[in-house]
Amino acid sequence: MRRAVALRLQAGLATAAIAAAIGVALPVIQASAATGSATGYATGNGGTTGGAGGQTVRATTGTAIHAALCSRASSSTPITIQVEGTINHGNTSKVSGASCNTADGLIELKQISNVTIIGVGNGAVFDQLGIHIREARNIIIQNVTVRNVKKSGSPISNGGDAISMESNVRNVWVDHVTLEASGGEAEGFDGLFDMKDNTQYVTLSYSILRNSGRGGLIGSSESDLSNGFITFHHNLYENIDSRTPLLRGGIAHIYNNSYVNLHESGINSRAGARAKVENNYFKDSKDVLGTFYTNERGYWQVSGNVFDNVTWSSPGSENYPAGPNPQSNTTVSIPYSYSLDGASCVPDIVRQTAGANKGLQVSNGNCSPQTPTASPTSPTPSASPTPSTSPTPSTTPPPGGTNLSIGAGSDGSSKADGTSYGNVRDGNMSTYWSPVGSTGDISIKWGSATTVSRIIIRETSGSAGTIGSWQVINGGTGAVLRSGSGAGSITFAATSLSKVTFRIASSTGTPQVAEFETYAG
Known part of the structure; x- marks a missing residue:
């Protein structure tokens, strides 16, 4: 990567050290006793419970992870795999079985369901080895680090993505993970968190994405518009060139995230995508919201965000920044309840809670909490019943006047x-x-x-x-x-x-x- 990554990381650590030295009061945090429950869009479409209710096994190699998947009675038998140690190419091989479809050189969660992978003990590090989720549903990945996954050079894994999802994936919760690279595409790396080809009902929460050219995308091209219903909350994006995320079509809810040193662009809403962007903190960054690198425009609803030393480019062909005074150009209704931290508290809360090996800590919501309730105008395009997030009958029109369809x-x-x-x-x-x-x-x-x-x-x-x-x-x-x-x-x-x-x-x-x-x- 063409930037001095280490210097920026040192600056962030120095800020935290100074705060501690001078006795700055930081928000009080509560720790989850166990893995907790899924939040955001991952709660829709029947919910995301991973391997709850199934067997729990321990794995210290990638081969052991594959073996655990293959040892199940069926591809949908619930299982929780506790991972400790470093998982790499040297200890990750394909394992065959009727309940799995694995491969060498990556952790393959393919054509399976009801699985939790969680780091325990001294931590789990997937070193130069990506996690690939394909044709799968009800997956939880929690408390792990995935680093330096390459698509070129040696060794290569997972197309260069730290975690990727594709081909009819449903209900994935990724929580308290650290995803990092050591450069951009020129150095052989691709996305940290990618979703494509009909991936829906996903939440990324309390995670760190850093030191990469690309944070992640939703939709692989302007014609891949079948993805959506993705929630991003309480994550740290740091030292990223672009794609935090890139959203093509679909709906995303992006709240209470901290963005630091986004060099080229940030949330890139394109091709009719709609994003609700609220109570985030953007610092020392450029073009943090808008439509970029295309004339296929996207949309956003903004509220409560802080823009701290953010610069904006001039609009032009294939460049439509939302700033310098971002305004909403759509309305996005959210079908689940959630609590908002005040944007001014977000950097400190996220620094203390996000990432692997933080004790699965979460915000206690004491920083100017607000609790929006489920909206009756929420889209709930589920392939299966979802009573907890279904829209309520609309006999009373929302603010804006009478429903003119009645009587037409x-x-x-x-x-x-x-x-x-x-x-x-x-x-x-x-x-x-x-x-x-x-x-x-x-x-x-x-x-x-x-x-x-x-x-x-x-x-x-x-x-x-x-x-x-x-x-x-x-x-x-x-x-x-x-x-x-x-x-x-x-x-x-x-x-x-x-x-x-x-x-x-x-x-x-x-x-x-x-x-x-x-x-x-």
Whole structure:
């Protein structure tokens, strides 16, 4: 890497030492007695419990981790693997079995479910060895360090990613881990925390990501828009060039994180992505929020953030910084309850709690705590019922006026057996419309011109498919008013029309639209 990594790390340590020397009062922290419970989006879609209720085994080599997976009765039999020591290429080999699909040179969690990997004792270090999660669900990784994973040079592992997820991954909680490199792409490293190819319901919490060119991404390209519902909270991003994260499509909730020395860009929302960015602390960094390196714009909702010595570049082609005075350009509703620490406390809280070998400490919420409750406008595109995060029936409109769909008409391009166009305007979340297949149009129409500037698309909690890309269309003129991905609240310039169409261009299956609400403001 072209920067003096060590000097920046020394500066951070010096700050903590000075604070201790002069007796600065830092927030009180409480320690978790055990592994704790998943938070954020990992609580949706049935929840994330890892290997709870199953056998607990100890492993000191990568081969032993693979052997533990392969010794289970089935690929879904719960197991907790306690790891201690250094896991590297020399002690990690492929193990075969009916309940596993492992490989040499990385920790392979493929085509499995219900697994916890947790560092214990003197700690677990995955040295130059990545963790790969593929076609898997209900995975917990906690209290481990993954360092110096390379995609070029020697040895190589996991495409250069510390932790990566791809191909229909669901419900992963990564907590109290340290992910670090010793440079950027030129030195052979890639992302620290990558998600792609239909990865959903993931939380990264109380973790450190540092000394890398790339923090991580959600979506491998502008066409990989099937990922989302990711929570990042109480993490430290330090000495990173970009991607903290890069978000293509989908929804992310990013709160109470500390960002220090982001050199090129930070949260990069692209290709219709929507991020709720609240109560974070950004320090000594550049272009910490916006759309960068593309003209495919993304969106953000901001509140409570602190920008300390942050510089902003001038907007131009493929460069759309949110600053110097970041303003919200979308609304993101969150389907779970959570507590916010005040942004001013975040750097100290994160320094004390984030990363491996910190005793699994978490914030006690005493720094100006706020407790938002689950919002009735939250998207919950789950492939299985999620009672704890399901949207509530919307019979009372949110601030902004009356739901204009009530009493209006509706039509569409097709309807699956047992569904009706009228179900999207009856105020009842238990009824719904589905197209025939994974794409289709659903419209709200009026007998006279009606001004509309916002719609809310609510999917059922048991939807068989998740809405991907979409367009909002003026049904009278055919003009596209807005495009993006994922259900939820969608705003656009106030338009007088007699028909508004929501066109589903892609989805992961057959979507179920319970309500199509329309508002003037």
